[in-house]
Amino acid sequence: MLSDTLPLPDAPADLNERARDYPRIIAALAHLDANWRDQPDLAELAGAAGLSPHHFQRVFTRWTGASPKRMLSALTHATARRLLTDGASVLDAAYETGLSGPSRLHDVFIAEEAVTPGEAKRAGEGLSFTWGAAPTPFGTGVLLVAPRGLSALAFVDGDGVDAAFDDLAARYPAASFARDDAEAARWSDRVFAPSRDDGPLPLALYGTPWRRQVWRALLAIPPGRTVSYRDIAARVCTPKASRAVGAAVGANPISWLIPCHRVLSSDGRLTGYHWGVERKRAMLAYEAARR
Numbered sequence: 001m002l003s004d005t006l007p008l009p010d011a012p013a014d015l016n017e018r019a020r021d022y023p024r025i026i027a028a029l030a031h032l033d034a035n036w037r038d039q040p041d042l043a044e045l046a047g048a049a050g051l052s053p054h055h056f057q058r059v060f061t062r063w064t065g066a067s068p069k070r071m072l073s074a075l076t077h078a079t080a081r082r083l084l085t086d087g088a089s090v091l092d093a094a095y096e097t098g099l100s101g102p103s104r105l106h107d108v109f110i111a112e113e114a115v116t117p118g119e120a121k122r123a124g125e126g127l128s129f130t131w132g133a134a135p136t137p138f139g140t141g142v143l144l145v146a147p148r149g150l151s152a153l154a155f156v157d158g159d160g161v162d163a164a165f166d167d168l169a170a171r172y173p174a175a176s177f178a179r180d181d182a183e184a185a186r187w188s189d190r191v192f193a194p195s196r197d198d199g200p201l202p203l204a205l206y207g208t209p210w211r212r213q214v215w216r217a218l219l220a221i222p223p224g225r226t227v228s229y230r231d232i233a234a235r236v237c238t239p240k241a242s243r244a245v246g247a248a249v250g251a252n253p254i255s256w257l258i259p260c261h262r263v264l265s266s267d268g269r270l271t272g273y274h275w276g277v278e279r280k281r282a283m284l285a286y287e288a289a290r291r
Contacts, residue, residue, distance in 0.1 A: 018063060024049040025063050028056070032068075036075045037098035042068055065236040066213060074210075077108050080117065090117045127175040131168070132184025133161045136192055137286065138256070138279050143184040144168045144177075149202030150187060152253040155275040168253065171206065191257060203254060214248035221262045223287045228266045242266075250274060256283065 031048035032040065045068050046056035061067045066074070076097045083093040094105040094117075102117070109117045130145045136155065142164040144152035152171075154164040169177055190198050205212060217235050221227055229249065233241040252260045255275060261283040265271045273280035 021059050021063050024051060024056075024059065028060060028068075032071065032075070036072055037096075039072065039076075039098045065217075070213075073108055074213075080105055080108065084117060093117065127172060129169075129172070129175055129177045130180050130183050131165055131177055132179055132181040134181060134185040134188035136188055136256075138282060141184070141188055142168065143187050144253075145183065145187055146204040148204040150191075150254060150257070151204045151206065153191065153255050153257065155255060155279055157276075171253070201257070203257065205254070210244070211248040211251055214245055215252055215258050218249065218252065218258050218260055218263070221259055223259075223290070226262050226264050226268075226284065228264055230266055232263060246272065 028045050028049040032045060035044075042053045042057060045060075046053040049056050049059075051059060057068065060071075064071065076099065080093045080097045083096055084090070088096065090102050090105060094100075094102050097105070099105050099108070105117050127146065129151065132143060133156075134141050134143060138155050140156050140161065142152075142154040142156060142161055143150065144165075152168045154168060156164045165177075169175070190201055194201070205215065213236050214232060217232050220235075229242045229246050232249070233245040236245070249260045249263055250272060252258050252274075255261070261273060261280045263272075270277045270280050270284075
């Protein structure tokens with residue numbers, strides 16, 4: 001089986017190493033593109049690259065920013081999601097993507113989107129979200145909570161609560177929503193004033209594999225530190241993908257916890273924050289003081 005235990009690299013690999021590894025990566029990606037429906041294992045992909053499985057795992061993860069297993073899962077998920085959107089059944093989507101059955105497709109969707117294939121096919125139908133407004137250190141927060149955890153955190157000024165909710169709810173047009181400001185306040189406390197008894201804060205992230213990979217890179221930025229869009233792009237794929245990374249950063253649904261406020265333009269300017277540049281500046285100052 002493919003292993004997915006290596007973490008995302010902290011910094012881009014040396015350019016000489018990337019250049020040396022490029023032909024092997026191209027061979028592995030070509031083999032994966034042609035054979036992913038057969039769900040090739042690590043040994044098969046390593047053989048295509050002419051490396052041992054252990055060495056290939058490290059080289060591939062270092063070069064692409066994702067393990068072979070995650071890359072295969074992303075390809076499988078993207079095709080299965082398109083099939084479900086086009087009307088295929090969960091069973092047909094599983095077999096069409098080379099999986100042994102619906103249970104394996106279920107595992108792929110939970111890993112990639114934190115929803116089941118059936119929930120994804122129904123565009124949120126059957127999902128019940130709780131939402132509400134609550135105070136935060138950065139103004140009023142609008143929180144969207146799924147059965148599996150926090151799905152969205154937005155910030156508003158004045159009377160913009162309803163507009164912020166509409167923006168978040170539009171991601172799940174067939175879901176149901178119930179407002180509960182007291183529940184939102186409890187989640188806000190867990191985010192901004194956690195107690196030792198709270199335990200880890202569960203997040204229910206819904207997004208494409210590419211966006212989720214960018215969001216994972218954001219989570220690796222330490223508090224009080226900033227990086228550029230180009231830095232994030234180099235970490236997840238190539239510095240040339242800065243524009244695509246910017247779009248994924250802008251689509252981040254859980255502000256503060258997934259710290260898109262720590263990403264600056266290449267010249268260090270505070271730009272591109274969905275909830276306002278002034279709020280972004282306040283967040284960075286808050287973190288710098290607490291650091």
